[in-house]
Amino acid sequence: MTIDYLKRGRSDDDRRQDDAQTRASVESTLADIEARGDVAVRALSEKFDSYSPENFRLSAAEIEALIATLTEREIADIRFAQAQVVKFAEAQRASMTDIEVETLPGVILGHKNIPVQSVGCYVPGGKFPMVASAHMSVATAKVAGVPRIVACTPPFGGKPNAGVIAAMHFGGADEIWVLGGIQAIGAMALGTETVDPVHMLVGPGNAFVAEAKRQLFGRVGIDLFAGPTETLVIADDTVDAELCATDLLGQAEHGYNSPAVLLTTSRRLAEQTLAEIDRLLDILPTADTARKSWEDYGEVIVCDSHEEMLAVADDIASEHVQVMTDRDDWYLDNMTCYGALFLGPRTNVANGDKVIGTNHTLPTKKAGRYTGGLWVGKFLKTHSYQRITTDEAAARIGAYGSRLCLLEGFVGHAEQCNIRVRRYGGINVPYGGAAPYRDTD
Numbered sequence: 220m221t222i223d224y225l226k227r228g229r230s231d232d233d234r235r236q237d238d239a240q241t242r243a244s245v246e247s248t249l250a251d252i253e254a255r256g257d258v259a260v261r262a263l264s265e266k267f268d269s270y271s272p273e274n275f276r277l278s279a280a281e282i283e284a285l286i287a288t289l290t291e292r293e294i295a296d297i298r299f300a301q302a303q304v305v306k307f308a309e310a311q312r313a314s315m316t317d318i319e320v321e322t323l324p325g326v327i328l329g330h331k332n333i334p335v336q337s338v339g340c341y342v343p344g345g346k347f348p349m350v351a352s353a354h355m356s357v358a359t360a361k362v363a364g365v366p367r368i369v370a371c372t373p374p375f376g377g378k379p380n381a382g383v384i385a386a387m388h389f390g391g392a393d394e395i396w397v398l399g400g401i402q403a404i405g406a407m408a409l410g411t412e413t414v415d416p417v418h419m420l421v422g423p424g425n426a427f428v429a430e431a432k433r434q435l436f437g438r439v440g441i442d443l444f445a446g447p448t449e450t451l452v453i454a455d456d457t458v459d460a461e462l463c464a465t466d467l468l469g470q471a472e473h474g475y476n477s478p479a480v481l482l483t484t485s486r487r488l489a490e491q492t493l494a495e496i497d498r499l500l501d502i503l504p505t506a507d508t509a510r511k512s513w514e515d516y517g518e519v520i521v522c523d524s525h526e527e528m529l530a531v532a533d534d535i536a537s538e539h540v541q542v543m544t545d546r547d548d549w550y551l552d553n554m555t556c557y558g559a560l561f562l563g564p565r566t567n568v569a570n571g572d573k574v575i576g577t578n579h580t581l582p583t584k585k586a587g588r589y590t591g592g593l594w595v596g597k598f599l600k601t602h603s604y605q606r607i608t609t610d611e612a613a614a615r616i617g618a619y620g621s622r623l624c625l626l627e628g629f630v631g632h633a634e635q636c637n638i639r640v641r642r643y644g645g646i647n648v649p650y651g652g653a654a655p656y657r658d659t660d
């Protein structure tokens with residue numbers, strides 16, 4: 220296997236050190252919110268966002284006034300994107316069914332999908348007001364049937380962003396709060412004098428937001444670890460450097476720490492893409508952040524074969540994977556670790572981010588090894604139940620249960636079975652003893 224790095228990003232050690240710093244600062248901030256409630260939340264909002272309104276929660280009149288500042292075209296565009304997200308989420312919801320089966324005569328097992336009863340949706344807005352993130356969390360929670368949907372987003376340019384607030388409102392948010400970062404996540408999960416705590420936190424955000432959710436997991440549920448954006452482009456000679464460079468920088472612009480990686484079998488494409496990135500960084504208006512991400516986290520990797528690219532791609536487990544090769548469906552069939560796939564040169568990650576209908580809240584930092592992205596199923600809890608409908612089944616399962624409990628030394632458990640074997644089977648089992656084995660078993 221020959222894998223050649225034409226450009227490397229920050230070392231794993233450096234990345235771990237960044238994580239440790241974030242971890243410590245999030246931990247002390249959450250403790251402050253837990254101790255001081257609203258006072259801490261206000262102080263943090265002042266400190267990080269220079270924002271301290273009378274109420275952080277928007278009233279119905281404030282929401283209406285903000286939406287009135289949008290043009291008809293803007294509203295139609297927001298509604299179009301939201302309709303695509305809802306359409307796909309409804310199809311996914313329909314794929315999840317409640318089941319009830321008879322596994323043995325008289326033994327009925329089932330499961331039910333129940334919506335999480337309250338969720339806190341975080342919509343990022345530090346660098347860019349991420350209108351689309353509101354469709355992904357709020358509108359999807361609505362499709363799942365979540366009865367209480369709380370939405371938080373930081374102020375943008377000193378005030379709530381009309382596009383984000385409109386998307387939250389159209390999506391079905393029950394409460395909209397203009398709060399960002401750790402203070403939003405902490406308030407929603409821990410509760411304060413004014414914020415009722417939620418059962419689960421969802422949505423993407425910067426390293427502080429993602430880490431705050433991670434630390435609160437257990438106290439509340441979380442959707443997944445969805446931190447700073449990552450993108451991986453897998454390309455061969457079928458595409459050109461302009462397309463690859465555009466797709467890498469398009470996602471590197473998210474922040475100062477967004478890894479963008481080109482994986483290719485073509486050394487020529489790799490070299491041309493490096494040159495093309497330099498050219499585009501001179502004309503891209505958001506080059507400030509894109510350049511920083513590219514310098515610190517950008518990578519260009521040349522492999523010998525598609526099999527090698529597949530192995531490297533699964534190891535990176537990038538959030539977004541754009542595949543532009545002579546065998547895109549081969550990657551769909553064979554890749555196992557990633558957030559979402561973007562197949563072929565006609566689509567791209569920005570479509571997925573903003574409009575096409577798949578959810579853009581996706582796993583980062585290799586979380587694609589154990590989870591996919593946010594989807595309607597994350598808002599549903601699958602609960603099992605059981606029922607025994609005949610005396611014969613109660614005695615039969617109970618006898619196995621009695622013996623298996625005692626195999627583990629659980630005498631009290633065994634009695635839960637034995638009492639049923641006696642009552643429904645008419646079999647004499649001594650207290651604390653094992654139910655007898657029968658030929659019919």
Ligand SMILES: NC(=O)c1ccc[n+]([C@@H]2O[C@H](COP(=O)([O-])OP(=O)(O)OC[C@H]3O[C@@H](n4cnc5c(N)ncnc54)[C@H](O)[C@@H]3O)[C@@H](O)[C@H]2O)c1
Pocket residue numbers: 244267268342343344345346347349352373374398399400401402423424425426427428444445446447448449473474477538579580581582583
């Ligand atoms: N994984 C995904 O699915 C996905 C999707 C969309 C966006 N994203 C990511 O979301 C992120 C959005 O980041 P953003 O910063 O623009 O918006 P954000 O809303 O996530 O964070 C802004 C908040 O961060 C807080 N903050 C800023 N500096 C801080 C500090 N030093 N200490 C503590 N808190 C601080 C502030 O309170 C501010 O309100 C980007 O990294 C983007 O890549 C990820």
Ligand SMILES: [Zn+2]
Pocket residue numbers: 448469470473568569572
């Ligand atoms: Zn993006």
